[in-house]
Amino acid sequence: MSTPTYMDYSATTPVDKRVAEKMMKYLTMDGDFGNPASNSHYYGWQADDAVKKARKQVADLIGADPKEIVWTSGATESNNLAIKGIAHFYHKKGKRIITLKTEHKAVLDTCRQLEREGYEVDYLDPMPNGLLDLNVLKTAIREDTILVSIMHVNNEIGVIQDIEAIGNLCRQSKVFFHVDAAQSAGKVDINLSELPVDLMSFSAHKIYGPKGMGALYVQRKPRIRLEAQMHGGGHERGMRSGTLATHQIVGMGEAFAIAQAEMGEENIKIRALRDRLLAGFDGMEEVVINGDMDARIPGNLNISFNYVEGESLMMAINKIAVSSGSACTSSSLEPSYVLRALGLTDELAHSSIRFTIGRYTTEQDVDMAIDLVREKVQKLRDLSPLWDMFKEGIDISKIEWAAH
């Protein structure tokens, strides 16, 4: 069997070969394998140089100072460190946090944990297009609110929040602002020297770097303090202890440097492919795009094929690797909470497919996906009692179904 065509770049990306080649030079005896913290000998110095270079590469892509980068194991850890770190350090200022219902679980579940510790969290509803209404945020900020955490780009629907406007609001209200940028770095311009953002989380594996590697931007001027979550040798200015994984760090640095050099052109190419995919579905009935189409990263298309269940559609189109908001693809049997937060019916959430296009997607891939999806959606609709009812003009929302 030939392997399926990968169209799930928001889940993870392959490591760019140029990145992997760099990483391999920091592992073996003939490479720079040293501990960057060994400041007394050659091996340590070599590794430390590599880490310094990577720190600058990451900082350069996002307009930060290298000293503002804290290495972590990934965006999940960065989100934990940012949110718990602020909450614990500044708890005397207040114990209230604001976030969005469509955030990644790494943010939502961290907030849940803080609730168990006695903090209060406001989970804001996004607008139906997935974007945050600034007025809703404005009303939610209270005297005792210490932190707002809003993601830059949503992992499921790809919508881009206006973090500048949100950040300005936070600054006015003297509230810390954390942004989960796992899905935006390398896709959307980020200039932290101008953006009113205090903390920002990054991941390497979403932009062709290695898994298990991330970073947290912690603003220095004015200085943001965090309570460490990982204690030990005091690495990363005490904010995150643990021996630095040189090869992983070098990989993340290289990935960010490549993104900086190529993202302009790459975005144009990827957007053209995404638009080609969308145009390929023209004329299909009962197709709904989830999330705002304008404020959206180029590579994302989240689309519901009504009256077709997402998991069976994924099975039918298994020549392409995509993801679905269908309950059946999750262990919880709940449909996507992100799509539900947009106000989608459960049916539409069950019927959603997320295509995410990236660096190695070709026109042939897209054309193949279009033909496959069109054929299989038709096949499954021919099999669907709901499609029959729709065709007979029966409004299925008016029927009393027995939930099970």
Add this chain to the structure above:
Amino acid sequence: MAYGEKVMDHYENPRNVGVLDKDAKNVGTGMVGAPACGDVMRLQIQVNDDGIIEEAKFKTYGCGSAIASSSLLTEWVKGKTLDEAALIKNTDIAEELALPPVKVHCSVLAEDAIKAAIQDIKDKA
């Protein structure tokens, strides 16, 4: 979700897809599940003068297991009396298709569907 061979076979070549005249006296229709839960099954059976199920058709909105469960069910009920068909248990379906635990509810739905279809015929008599 990686499925077994039997599920894939029924999913890719579903048996007895279609519609029978729901108003006919000898046709029973069972529609179970809910769109919000991600699966809806419509099973129809047609009984001959000897009380034997001579035809069965289904349409299902749902995951691969739900489609396979209903497809298998239509094969099983054909040639049975209503009483015999009523004895089909979800566990038989789950076992035949080797459904993973998280998908057992699909076989429960299939059992509900045949029960509902039988009830529909009885209500018409």
